[in-house]
Amino acid sequence: MQRQPSLALWLPALLLASLGAFLLSLAVGSTSVPLHALWEALLGGGDAMTHTVVVELRLPRTVSAFAVGGLLALAGTLMQVLLRNPLADPYILGVSGGAAVGALGALLFGLAGLWVHAGAFSGALVSTLIVFALAHGRGGWTPTRLLLTGIAVASGWTAVVSLMLVLGSDSSLHGMLFWIMGDFSYQPAGVTALFTLAAGLGLWLPFARHLNVLARGETLAEALGIAVRPLSIAIYISASLFTAVAVTEAGSVGFVGLVVPHMFRLVVGGDHRRLLPGAVLLGGCLLVLADTLARTVAEPRQLPVGVVMSVVGVPLFLYLLNRARGPL
Amino acid sequence: MNPATLLEARSLEVDIGGKQVCRGLDFAIRPGDCVALLGANGVGKTTLLHTLTGLRPAAAGEVLLDGAPLASLPRRRVAQRLGLLMQQPEDSLPATVLETALIGRHPHLDFWRWESHGDVAIARRALKSVGLEGLEQRAQTSLSGGERRRLDLATVLVQDPAVFLLDEPAGQLDLHHQLALLGQLQRLTAQEGRAVLMSLHDINLAARFCNRILMLFGDGGSAHGESAEMLSPETLSRLYRVPVRVLPWEGGKAYLPG
Numbered sequence: 001m002q003r004q005p006s007l008a009l010w011l012p013a014l015l016l017a018s019l020g021a022f023l024l025s026l027a028v029g030s031t032s033v034p035l036h037a038l039w040e041a042l043l044g045g046g047d048a049m050t051h052t053v054v055v056e057l058r059l060p061r062t063v064s065a066f067a068v069g070g071l072l073a074l075a076g077t078l079m080q081v082l083l084r085n086p087l088a089d090p091y092i093l094g095v096s097g098g099a100a101v102g103a104l105g106a107l108l109f110g111l112a113g114l115w116v117h118a119g120a121f122s123g124a125l126v127s128t129l130i131v132f133a134l135a136h137g138r139g140g141w142t143p144t145r146l147l148l149t150g151i152a153v154a155s156g157w158t159a160v161v162s163l164m165l166v167l168g169s170d171s172s173l174h175g176m177l178f179w180i181m182g183d184f185s186y187q188p189a190g191v192t193a194l195f196t197l198a199a200g201l202g203l204w205l206p207f208a209r210h211l212n213v214l215a216r217g218e219t220l221a222e223a224l225g226i227a228v229r230p231l232s233i234a235i236y237i238s239a240s241l242f243t244a245v246a247v248t249e250a251g252s253v254g255f256v257g258l259v260v261p262h263m264f265r266l267v268v269g270g271d272h273r274r275l276l277p278g279a280v281l282l283g284g285c286l287l288v289l290a291d292t293l294a295r296t297v298a299e300p301r302q303l304p305v306g307v308v309m310s311v312v313g314v315p316l317f318l319y320l321l322n323r324a325r326g327p328l
Numbered sequence: 329m330n331p332a333t334l335l336e337a338r339s340l341e342v343d344i345g346g347k348q349v350c351r352g353l354d355f356a357i358r359p360g361d362c363v364a365l366l367g368a369n370g371v372g373k374t375t376l377l378h379t380l381t382g383l384r385p386a387a388a389g390e391v392l393l394d395g396a397p398l399a400s401l402p403r404r405r406v407a408q409r410l411g412l413l414m415q416q417p418e419d420s421l422p423a424t425v426l427e428t429a430l431i432g433r434h435p436h437l438d439f440w441r442w443e444s445h446g447d448v449a450i451a452r453r454a455l456k457s458v459g460l461e462g463l464e465q466r467a468q469t470s471l472s473g474g475e476r477r478r479l480d481l482a483t484v485l486v487q488d489p490a491v492f493l494l495d496e497p498a499g500q501l502d503l504h505h506q507l508a509l510l511g512q513l514q515r516l517t518a519q520e521g522r523a524v525l526m527s528l529h530d531i532n533l534a535a536r537f538c539n540r541i542l543m544l545f546g547d548g549g550s551a552h553g554e555s556a557e558m559l560s561p562e563t564l565s566r567l568y569r570v571p572v573r574v575l576p577w578e579g580g581k582a583y584l585p586g
Contacts, residue, residue, distance in 0.1 A: 080421065081421065084418075084419045084420055084421055085419070086421065086422075143419070206439065206440070209434065209437070209442075212427075212431065212434075213431055213434050215420060215421040215423070216418075216420045216421075216423065216428065216431050217417070217418030217419065217420050218418060219378075219383065219414055219418060220414065220418060220431070222383055222403070223381055223383060223407065223410075223411075223412040223414075224407050224431065224432070224434045224435055224487070225402075225403040225404035225405075225406065225407030225408070225434065225435040226403065226434075227403060265422065269424075269427075270421060270422055270423055270427070271427070273442065
């Protein structure tokens with residue numbers, strides 16, 4: 001334990017980094033806003049133009065990016081405990097595939113705006129229910145069965161998505177591709193995601209020690225007095241819900257949910273009382289930075305945030321993984 | 329009912345996959361008992377231990393812990409009194425040796441509480457007692473098979489139960505650690521009034537360290553009694569379906585196959 005950075009060190013560091021990411025995201029873009037003007041605008045003053053850009057355009061988008069990053073990291077952490085598999089991610093149970101089919105279906109029928117979000121959310125939930133029902137087959141409910149069922153269903157969704165891309169009109173293709181690769185340019189509200197994130201963290205933080213025990217194995221957890229089945233089902237349902245909300249908000253942003261929990265484990269360790277808040281902050285912070293890059297680096301064009309996230313995140317993660325000497 | 333009984337099986341019937349492990353088993357474990365569970369591979373020793381821990385339901389009969397039906401007790405209460413050592417480690421996420429051992433404190437901690445310095449001290453003592461001192465910060469996955477086994481034992485010791493249900497605790501251990509472990513268990517039972525029920529494959533260890541024997545014959549039949557009367561060549565030959573010879577050896581007995 002003395003090898004791990006202490007609570008007093010990493011928590012303020014991550015909070016500062018998140019604050020920095022927020023300010024950066026609010027300040028840069030097609031018009032850059034200096035810090036003092038930013039402050040004025042946030043407090044309700046300043047000129048109308050700056051106020052519109054900062055408070056009405058950039059703030060909701062930044063909040064949304066932070067909440068989505070936090071939700072995906074939280075869902076990923078939970079799924080990794082549930083399946084006790086470091087390869088588990090929020091999308092492993094076909095959630096993003098189902099959401100993509102729902103959203104693309106809506107786009108294909110020429111629907112837009114809220115309908116796309118509704119399509120994504122229902123697709124994610126339907127996929128979750130299908131996987132849950134099928135995995136709970138005759139032989140009972142094991143992590144491996146759940147994992148394989150999820151992967152199979154996800155492959156099915158991928159095929160449907162490809163079919164939709166082929167059949168879709170050229171005009172809707174661009175929107176579809178963006179949706180698949182993750183995108184915050186739909187002017188999302190961010191409030192639902194932020195509320196879900198706060199509720200999710202508030203729900204799971206008290207159970208962090210239970211998660212620590214479950215992470216050591218199912219039978220052991222049962223022998224140590226944990227009601228494993230109810231806990232597993234609660235993890236499954238809430239992680240799916242967090243993912244569904246995130247996907248509905250921003251399309252399928254990859255990488256965050258899989259890798260952020262690992263990044264945090266590599267640097268601070270695997271205690272879920274630290275990991276849950278740490279992963280949420282780190283995930284949110286990284287996605288805010290990625291979204292800022294996505295909308296500034298190739299101005300006036302916007303890049304899909306999921307792609308930017310991976311381009312930046314992959315080398316960072318590989319570096320951490322490579323120099324890790326600790327438990328893995 | 330004897331109030332001193334810690335764990336008791338009453339007319340217990342256990343089966344798995346259509347096969348009977350035991351039927352009509354009446355068996356009580358009292359403070360100071362060190363019981364060896366003997367039987368051939370696949371007779372259901374693990375299944376019986378898991379049933380006694382309350383991890384799976386019995387087909388008939390009941391298990392009593394401190395005189396109360398096990399099924400009616402909260403899981404946390406059961407975990408404070410019964411500690412199970414599993415035969416094999418399960419798939420798990422990365423953790424250090426110390427973190428793994430600390431998991432044993434879980435049933436003793438209130439919902440909101442973090443492990444205290446006292447809990448860490450308990451875990452360090454347990455690790456030291458199984459010879460893993462100095463490896464506290466190592467990744468649990470980097471341990472050898474025998475070290476991993478001793479880590480799991482340390483976790484059960486940290487759990488601090490009244491009854492230890494151990495599934496092949498001596499497996500994968502070298503001679504030195506086998507003797508050290510069984511000596512430690514003997515102290516826990518004789519001096520601290522705890523009890524041990526452990527599956528073993530080494531009759532000589534059972535004869536040397538256990539006061540009672542529980543045998544599963546594989547057809548649902550079982551037998552139990554004092555070690556001296558149970559460990560006869562006839563019973564052992566019937567149990568393992570090979571001839572077993574008993575030789576006098578320095579005041580005790582040695583058991584040889586064939």
